[in-house]
Amino acid sequence: MSVPHGRALPGVTLDVVMPARNEATTVGTNVAAAQGCRYVREVIVVDDASSDATAEQASAAGARVVRREAGVGSKALAMATGVAASDAEAILFVDADCAGLTPVHLDEVCVPFMEGRATMSIGFFDYGRFWNWVVLRCPPLSGERVVPRWVFEAVPATKLDGYTIEVRLNEVICEARLRTSARIMEGVQHRTKRAKVGRREGLRQTWRMYKSLVSLLIPLGDIRWRTYWFYLRGLTIER
Ligand SMILES: Nc1nc2c(ncn2[C@@H]2O[C@H](COP(=O)(O)OP(=O)(O)OP(=O)(O)O)[C@@H](O)[C@H]2O)c(=O)[nH]1
Numbered sequence: 001m002s003v004p005h006g007r008a009l010p011g012v013t014l015d016v017v018m019p020a021r022n023e024a025t026t027v028g029t030n031v032a033a034a035q036g037c038r039y040v041r042e043v044i045v046v047d048d049a050s051s052d053a054t055a056e057q058a059s060a061a062g063a064r065v066v067r068r069e070a071g072v073g074s075k076a077l078a079m080a081t082g083v084a085a086s087d088a089e090a091i092l093f094v095d096a097d098c099a100g101l102t103p104v105h106l107d108e109v110c111v112p113f114m115e116g117r118a119t120m121s122i123g124f125f126d127y128g129r130f131w132n133w134v135v136l137r138c139p140p141l142s143g144e145r146v147v148p149r150w151v152f153e154a155v156p157a158t159k160l161d162g163y164t165i166e167v168r169l170n171e172v173i174c175e176a177r178l179r180t181s182a183r184i185m186e187g188v189q190h191r192t193k194r195a196k197v198g199r200r201e202g203l204r205q206t207w208r209m210y211k212s213l214v215s216l217l218i219p220l221g222d223i224r225w226r227t228y229w230f231y232l233r234g235l236t237i238e239r
Pocket residue numbers: 018019020021022023046047048073074075078094095096097143163190191192193206
């Protein structure tokens with residue numbers, strides 16, 4: 001299946017894939033937001049052996065829950081499991097730890113994709129006027145994004161690695177010179193790792209995440225710096 005760029009996409013099937021590990025606090029409201037999005041057919045939550053009630057909360061909110069067994073898990077592998085569990089032509093990824101997310105935010109993220117104006121459409125958290133300007137022009141790491149399923153499937157299995165998956169999706173889009181749309185989801189934030197696991201462990205996990213991201217570029221990682229230039233050339237900022 002191919003969802004081409006440049007024309008409207010009437011009737012394209014779109015499922016939400018929501019990776020979630022120990023997100024019982026927020027998964028229910030995010031499933032509800034995703035279900036309210038007018039383009040969404042089904043919400044699939046991928047739970048990696050959570051030790052809290054993530055699966056129950058997701059299911060109670062109406063999601064189909066796919067459980068991965070305890071063992072090797074990561075955000076990227078959870079996303080791959082969710083995509084494999086769906087036969088939709090397009091996937092809207094939504095993190096389970098968003099705060100303040102509504103169906104309207106997700107509708108707005110989907111519109112440029114559904115109208116065929118962008119192959120990837122991304123929603124960013126709201127960091128306030130100054131930082132939003134900066135964030136909208138940086139390489140996007142946001143988990144809230146819609147892509148045709150082929151874009152996810154174009155990421156080689158060897159590169160399905162933890163938190164670097166968003167960079168890999170960017171790479172597929174940019175190296176094919178496809179268009180991206182970006183917008184701020186007003187008032188949307190997320191529960192940080194510090195809030196989830198405490199200050200010390202949260203900072204440790206955040207440090208590990210950024211280290212893995214930076215190592216893709218420095219020194220001589222396998223992402224080409226000019227990929228970012230292709231990104232900026234194909235970027236439209238929605239207001
Ligand atoms: N199923 C599953 N979900 C995961 C795993 N790791 C992270 N997630 C989920 O992926 C989403 C994003 O993960 P976070 O750890 O919040 O990462 P982040 O939002 O990129 O980083 P922060 O800025 O620190 O919040 C959340 O819904 C997590 O529950 C995992 O190993 N398995």
